[in-house]
Amino acid sequence: MIPEQFQNPGFVVVALLAGFLGFVPATVSSEEVAHLGDASAPLAHDFVGARKCKSCHGKELMGNQNATWQKGPHRRSFKTLASPESLRIGRERDLSESPSESPECLACHVTAFGVPAERIWKPLQAEEGVQCESCHGPGRDYRKKKIMANLKNARKKGLWDPDSDHGICQRCHNDSSPTFDPNRYTLLDGTSVGFDYQQAAARIAHPIPEHVKGHYIELREKQKEEEERQK
Structure with missing residues (x-):
């Protein structure tokens, strides 16, 4: 059963992928990200949801x-809360609610949990799990193509950069998670760690082609013209 607060179109969930756009310092720190689930925390930008990013x-x-x-683990994050393993963990932790209804779990298995309804610009679906904006920041102010064409401007409008601030990921990928494995990743020196950004990011890599960065608008216009000629 989906929590009542997520059945409200204005209060549902957002997050995950705009593409790794470069190594520009993030304008939002991991400290601020850690407060995303706090309804009382001030937010500078509003959420729009992965469907808007998809355009x-x-x-x-x-x-x-x-x-x-769509094929990755973040998209399935909410659904995993109904798995036998999650239900077992819920019993072991003596949760008062099922994992799919527990704030303790939802804080990392959906996006913008606890964020006020007025900061959710477009309706979002809990079933879509962790979407683009969990990693790249609430996108209402940077979503336009003309803004995204200039990374510096996009950062000013709220675009986050996990490449330069790994704390964005470690907000959830840390030893507070009941499934956190402290030996999951092996570094080049043979050391085992629970989280390594480079290896983790490689598993969900979704890069923008180099020749497209900063030139999407003009390339898309040329593509449209070619499509018209072929009709």
């Missing part, structure tokens, strides 16, 4: 990051 990031020209997300 560009679902196109082959852009690299179709949406398709990668």
Whole structure:
């Protein structure tokens, strides 16, 4: 059963993929990210949801990051809360609610949990799990193509950069998680760690083609013209 607060179109869930756009310092720190689930925390930008991101990031020209997300673990994050393992963990932790209704679990298995309804610009679906904006920041102010064409401007409008701030990921990928494995990743020196950004990011890699970065608008226009000629 989906929690009542997520049945409200204005209060549902957001998050995961705009593409790794470069190594520009993030304007939002991991400390701020850690408060995303706190309804009392001030937010500078509003959430729009992965469906809005898909309008560009679902196109082959852009690299179709949406398709990668659809097949990836973040997309399934809410559904995993109904798995036998999650139910077992819920019993062991003596949760007062099922994992799919427990704030302790929802904080990392959906996006914008606890964020006020007025900061959710577009209706979101809990079943879609962790979407683009969990990793790349609430996108209402940077979503437009003209803004995204200039990374510096996009950062000013709220685009986050996990490449330069790994704490964005470690907000959830840490030893507070009951499934966290402290030896999951092996570093080059043979050391075992619970989280390594480079290896973790490689598993969900969804890059924008180099020749498209900063040139999407003009390339898309040329593509449209070619499509018209072929009709």
